[in-house]
Amino acid sequence: EVQLVESGGGLVQPGGSLRLSCAASGFSFRSCEMNWVRQAPGKGLEYVSYINSVGSTTFYAGSVRGRFTVSRDNAKSSLFLQMDSLTPEDTGVYYCAKDRSGGASPADHWGQGTLVTVSS
Amino acid sequence: DIQMTQSPSSLSASVGDRVTITCRASQGIRNYLGWYQQKPGKVPELLIYDVSTLQSGVPSRFSGSGSGTDFTLTISSLQPEDVATYYCQSYIDAPRTFGQGTKVEIK
Numbered sequence: 131e132v133q134l135v136e137s138g139g140g141l142v143q144p145g146g147s148l149r150l151s152c153a154a155s156g157f158s159f160r161s162c163e164m165n166w167v168r169q170a171p172g173k174g175l176e177y178v179s180y181i182n183s184v185g186s187t188t189f190y191a192g193s194v195r196g197r198f199t200v201s202r203d204n205a206k207s208s209l210f211l212q213m214d215s216l217t218p219e220d221t222g223v224y225y226c227a228k229d230r231s232g233g234a235s236p237a238d239h240w241g242q243g244t245l246v247t248v249s250s
Numbered sequence: 251d252i253q254m255t256q257s258p259s260s261l262s263a264s265v266g267d268r269v270t271i272t273c274r275a276s277q278g279i280r281n282y283l284g285w286y287q288q289k290p291g292k293v294p295e296l297l298i299y300d301v302s303t304l305q306s307g308v309p310s311r312f313s314g315s316g317s318g319t320d321f322t323l324t325i326s327s328l329q330p331e332d333v334a335t336y337y338c339q340s341y342i343d344a345p346r347t348f349g350q351g352t353k354v355e356i357k
Contacts, residue, residue: 165346167294167348174335174337174348174349174350174351175286175288175294175337175339175348175351176348177339177345177346177347177348180344180346189344189345191345192251225293225294230296230299234282234341234342234343235299235341236284236286236296236299236339236341236346237296238296238299238305240293240294240295241293242293243293
């Protein structure tokens, strides 16, 4: 069974940092492209970041580019999102999600999410 | 970046009704279009990918169609368990943009 378990969320002051983790199991993590998607309270889904299977290609939404860094450790089946210079607009639930297949593909499994709250 | 526009933003229909949600891409995305369902308080789930292919386990009352820039999600006979917000997504390239969502309620 595919499992994605996020951790690392919490309350942080504006300007602060957080590092989110996503522990993967039940599939060949090293073969999968991965994504981070967030959802502000009461709002829709916002695509945040992408990383290919070997970590050589990444993408960031304009709203987080230069502040967030995605990475992965295939040996530990783990995905990370380093978030710096956080603002209240970064508040929301952060989901990690695996691509259904290689190449251009939707996300077929999502974690339960971890809540990030940026507030003073 | 490709923009995805869904309509309507919300709808209310009776059990058994046929429900249609549309999604328009700002440029052609070939068949790289998916639909997700997010029930209240739950995690999004993939319903349909590549415009019209049902994800495993998805009831056959759901269907997708379209091409190029205009796409449709149809629920042939709305059921109470279909109450959710539905999102389209383009995944032809990064960013894999989502539509703004369509909230479906029972009348």
